[in-house]
Amino acid sequence: MLVRPLGPDDAAAFRALRIRSLREHPEAFGRTPEEVDSLDVWTERLRIDVNSDLDFTLGAFEGDTLVGIAGCHRDRGAKQRHIAHIWGVYVVPERRGTGLGRKIFVAAVERARAWPDLEQLWLDVTTVNKGARALYASCGFTRIAIKPRVLKVGDSYYDEELMALNLKPS
Numbered sequence: 001m002l003v004r005p006l007g008p009d010d011a012a013a014f015r016a017l018r019i020r021s022l023r024e025h026p027e028a029f030g031r032t033p034e035e036v037d038s039l040d041v042w043t044e045r046l047r048i049d050v051n052s053d054l055d056f057t058l059g060a061f062e063g064d065t066l067v068g069i070a071g072c073h074r075d076r077g078a079k080q081r082h083i084a085h086i087w088g089v090y091v092v093p094e095r096r097g098t099g100l101g102r103k104i105f106v107a108a109v110e111r112a113r114a115w116p117d118l119e120q121l122w123l124d125v126t127t128v129n130k131g132a133r134a135l136y137a138s139c140g141f142t143r144i145a146i147k148p149r150v151l152k153v154g155d156s157y158y159d160e161e162l163m164a165l166n167l168k169p170s
């Protein structure tokens with residue numbers, strides 16, 4: 001299994017997996033499948049990402065098949081670029097429980113750690129998502145806030161836990 005940053009040639013496979021993740025787990029992510037940007041937009045975004053210290057998207061591959069994804073983003077603004085957000089962590093159901101989620105998540109943390117001036121990593125996870133929360137906690141992330149009823153899926157509301165990893169312990 002190979003984990004590597006995605007580039008423009010991966011856009012179609014990434015977009016398909018992202019849409020699948022949002023369709024399968026509406027309670028785990030903040031977007032709907034219909035809100036995923038077009039292939040053209042994703043192709044351009046992944047092209048820019050290659051030389052960026054503001055965004056990357058990682059993919060886990062088995063052979064040529066994309067089986068896991070994880071993204072990381074930070075704002076350019078001088079007051080905000082010390083914090084980056086990990087988003088979109090997903091492994092296809094048929095490959096879960098084999099260490100793949102941990103591998104791609106740790107790879108995302110380590111890649112972000114190399115960004116200049118980065119001090120913290122943040123992520124949002126719904127409080128009902130015990131598996132993902134356990135993974136993040138085992139990598140050192142701790143709860144810094146709860147955002148109540150922040151996701152509305154049909155008639156159901158979900159709370160999100162904001163978790164953080166301090167990259168510059170004092």
Ligand SMILES: CC(C)(COP(=O)(O)OP(=O)(O)OC[C@H]1O[C@@H](n2cnc3c(N)ncnc32)[C@H](O)[C@@H]1OP(=O)(O)O)[C@@H](O)C(=O)NCCC(=O)NCCS
Nearest residue numbers: 028089090091096097098099100101102125131132134135
């Ligand atoms: C969360 C997810 C990425 C984990 O991927 P995975 O490949 O199954 O994870 P791993 O096999 O590497 O397991 C890593 C750790 O996750 C935790 N974990 C994973 N599934 C779990 C479950 N069902 N129950 C409890 N803990 C679980 C454990 O702490 C595990 O640690 P271990 O290595 O000591 O067993 C995957 O379940 C997934 O894609 N879920 C649906 C989408 C989602 O919820 N994404 C997160 C959005 S914030």
